[in-house]
Amino acid sequence: MSRLLRLYPRAWRARYGEELEDLLAARPLRFSGAVDLVRGALDAHRHPELVDPGAAPTTGHEPITRQRYEDLQLARRLGNGSLLGAALWIIAWVVATNGPVVGTGDDAYVDGMAAMPIFLAAMVLLSAGLCGHLLRLPATARIARFGAAVAILSGPVWAMAPWIMVTGVLTILGVAAVAIGGWWSSSWSGLAAAALLATVAGTVGALAVALGLSQEFPMVAMVLLATPMWLVVGGTLQGVPDPSDVEPDRGTDAPASGIAPA
């Protein structure tokens, strides 16, 4: 069972590993104890500052470079695009479900092709928001950054060719990775990550209904459940540090206050 201790961060094992190994040797681990140990390892990853003073949690008022400040401003603008994408996503479904009926009898179907450009625009704007997260996420948030990069590429491709389902799956998995990886790296709050994962579930449900795999929920409900994906992606980019937190340029006399707030 000491293998479970490998799930803990190195710094944590260096501090408490020997004690815990001794404890586990004295008291054999039951299933509930193993689950508790895994939860403890997750907690230790989320709170490295408990054993590593150098990993103190951020206060939100750390000094940032001018470049970082400008990146965050750009990320916020990209997030605004994602918020607009939420409206386009709904419009796309309205247009798709109100298209002309083609054919007769059992072969009749609603032609939703007119919605394709709107759907593409919505997906491009979702990608824009995810680009904002690529800018915003720290380099250490590798899972989240990788997920964002995958979804940025696959989302618009999926919108252009919805029949290539693998692109849709990649988009959904990419967004889910942003939520999970963002939470794991402490870049996202648990609430924001859970909200984004809920929208991923809504999107999967909407697809299931659209493909006729499930009739349990009306399409409109699933579409509305998926809509917050754009809102969460865009909304989580809105926080930008105060201009007073920007470090002055080194080697110049330019004051930090020269930067205009958004």
Add this chain to the structure above:
Amino acid sequence: MNRGLTEFGRFAEPTMYILVSLSEAPKHGYAIMSDVEAITGEPLGPGTLYGALARLEKRGLIEALEPVDRRRPYRITGLGATTLRTQLEGLAGFTQLGLRRLGRAG
């Protein structure tokens, strides 16, 4: 500054049990776990125990002593004792209020 144990979130309850256990005498992890189980009747998981110990140590409510045969005892600090006392007095007041109201209802 005494900020209570509520800021520990899901670790609030285990940290209080640990402080109660250590208020008797310094103990190592296994002894704390056994004592808490004897007090509450519920086992304290190893992940929860060390998550709580790390938080208590970080806040200065307990301190680690020199290890004895790989087992490191922990001791409650003055701040830890004050915090525990405040917490228990708050609970005692709450308990009395609840019992008084129950008595009135009965």
